[in-house]
Amino acid sequence: MxxxxxxxxxxxxxxxxxxxxxxxxxxxxxxxxxxxxxxxxxxxxxxxxxxxxxxxxxxxxxxxxxxxxxxxxxxxxxxxxxxxxxxxxxxxxxxxxxxxxxxxxxxxxxxxxxxxxxxxxxxxxxxxxxxxxxxxxxxxxxxxxxxxxxxxxxxxxxxxxxxxxxxxxxxKGKLGVRCRVHGAPCHSAYAPEGVNAIETAAKMIVRLNQIGDRLADPAHHDERFYPPFSTVQTGVIEGGRALNIVPSECRFDWEVRSLPGFDANEVEREMRDYADNELLPRMRAIEATTDIVFEPLQAYPGxxxxxxxxxxxxxxxxxxxxxxxxxxxxxxxxxxxxxxxxxxxxxxxxxxxxxxxxxxxxxxxxxxxxxxxxxxxxxxxx
CATH class of the missing domain: 3.40.630.10 (Zn peptidases)
Known part of the structure; x- marks a missing residue:
């Protein structure tokens, strides 16, 4: 044939x-x-x-x-x-x-x-x-x-x-990660009494964008590739039930497309550190059962x-x-x-x-x- x-x-x-x-x-x-x-x-x-x-x-x-x-x-x-x-x-x-x-x-x-x-x-x-x-x-x-x-x-x-x-x-290599934010619901009229999972996820996405901006610095470029730097992006987000309920759950998926020689796990480690040391203490001061969970999705080397x-x-x-x-x-x-x-x-x-x-x-x-x-x-x- x-x-x-x-x-x-x-x-x-x-x-x-x-x-x-x-x-x-x-x-x-x-x-x-x-x-x-x-x-x-x-x-x-x-x-x-x-x-x-x-x-x-x-x-x-x-x-x-x-x-x-x-x-x-x-x-x-x-x-x-x-x-x-x-x-x-x-x-x-x-x-x-x-x-x-x-x-x-x-x-x-x-x-x-x-x-x-x-x-x-x-x-x-x-x-x-x-x-x-x-x-x-x-x-x-x-x-x-x-x-x-x-x-x-x-x-x-x-x-x-x-x-x-x-x-x-x-x-390039790839690392894909899912983050699940477990907040605390309440009536939106009393929003400060709850923990808004969507807003917490948004803070994490902003941090991802900041990391992406750092990686795009010309000092990190490898002109053999296009784009010539490691990239970070959020591809999926889901959360919330109704506008008058402080959302208890939000999950978002993000990825790193890494130049050979750059360890994409550094991004995950920085995100975990941000969650553990800055976000979770504030969340748990309001509700002890709140959490941020990281789940691996995909990973392969460059x-x-x-x-x-x-x-x-x-x-x-x-x-x-x-x-x-x-x-x-x-x-x-x-x-x-x-x-x-x-x-x-x-x-x-x-x-x-x-x-x-x-x-x-x-x-x-x-x-x-x-x-x-x-x-x-x-x-x-x-």
Missing amino acids: TSQELLGKLVGFDTVSRESNLALIEFVRNYLSQHGVDSELIHNEDGSKANLWATIGPADRGGVVLSGHTDVVPVDGQPWMLPAFEMTERDGKLYGRGTTDMKGYLACVLAAVPSFKAAKLETPVHLAFSYDEEVGCLGVRSIISMLEDRPHKPLACIIGEPTELKPVLGH LTTEASSEVARLIATLAGRDDFGTVAYGTEGGLFHEAGIPTVVCGPGCMDQGHKPDEFIAIEQLERCDAMMQRLVEHLSA
């Missing part, structure tokens, strides 16, 4: 992160089996989702990992003009949820399987297809844990997120790969260019890199089309990725 045909099959599976990805994984597993490739699955705790791992070539040495996630973002509330989970071809473009982020890459990897299988590979290639990347890079962590127990650690990893096949050596590294030279050879760049979004690459597997990001499509209605990938991008896979076959056979 060609990469276009395979992409049509993959798009047909609704693998929004809230859904199971098992039907897609079984399709991939059967496809690999038809080409004589064994694979193994690593399920989540309730068995509703799975990662897939497969190796082609000699198993007694490290190899190159081709890694991608199978989940996609929701289409709810988006004005799609074309079917989201049925691929449509128009004017040299292939439309459907996940075409660019990132089932296009998975399709090119699978289309190259017969070539990998037929070649006499001196170095193996590994396929790593994960679940729940879009909600915090969750599934890939069990793949990495599995690799820690294997005798031969992979030599390199190529994450196929959409970069228009430009080699990317860096991206990525920085040296331009002089072997994996950087490899992707420059495969992509046919060495104008290395960075991306603003996060990937599973930081986790592979943190585990001692040198990693780069390079895949077909443009993230400008990702997460949007009528998402698409240009056929030309698939064709170029197919060519890159064939160069990898030749490289691993040398």
Whole structure:
């Protein structure tokens, strides 16, 4: 099957992160089996989702990992003009949820399987297809844990997120946190007798903004990235019951997009210190049961790969260019890199089309990725 045909099959599976990805994984597993490739699955705790791992070539040495996630973002509330989970071809473009982020890459990897299988590979290639990347890079962590127990650690990893096949050596990390403020309700006519959870949350959000302003100082800039500084933002807030009741509950979600080298946990530590030492004493002077609770939502590290590294030279050879760049979004690459597997990001499509209605990938991008896979076959056979 060609990469276009395979992409049509993959798009047909609704693998929004809230859904199971098992039907897609079984399709991939059967496809690999038809080409004589064994694979193994690593399920989540309730068995509703799975990662897939497969190796082609000699198993007694490290190899190159081709890694991608199978989940996609929701289409709810988006004005799609074309079917989201049925691929449509128009004017040299292939439309459907996940075409660019990132089932296009998975399709090119699978289309190259017969070539990998037929070649006499001196170095193996590994396929790593994960679940729940879009909600915090969750599934890939069990793949990495599995690799820690294997005798031969992979030599390199190529994450196929959409970069228009430009080699990317860096991206920011992310920390996501939920804060729950538990106040004390009362009639709004007697507001000073209660503890207003929304107003307390607002004070915390102001402190987050102040931290963000500090991080944006030019002294902290890294011009390889855009924006060139670590950012802080509040994305969700909810609280209150009625205007005449001092609200007892408020929760808000915030995140840090951190430059490599900056510990996003510093922001959380500062927020906890502010809550413990300034806000809570005043709240509990009115009502002892009030509280501020921090809950982790998401966390993954940034990525920085040296331009002089072997994996950087490899992707420059495969992509046919060495104008290395960075991306603003996060990937599973930081986790592979943190585990001692040198990693780069390079895949077909443009993230400008990702997460949007009528998402698409240009056929030309698939064709170029197919060519890159064939160069990898030749490289691993040398």
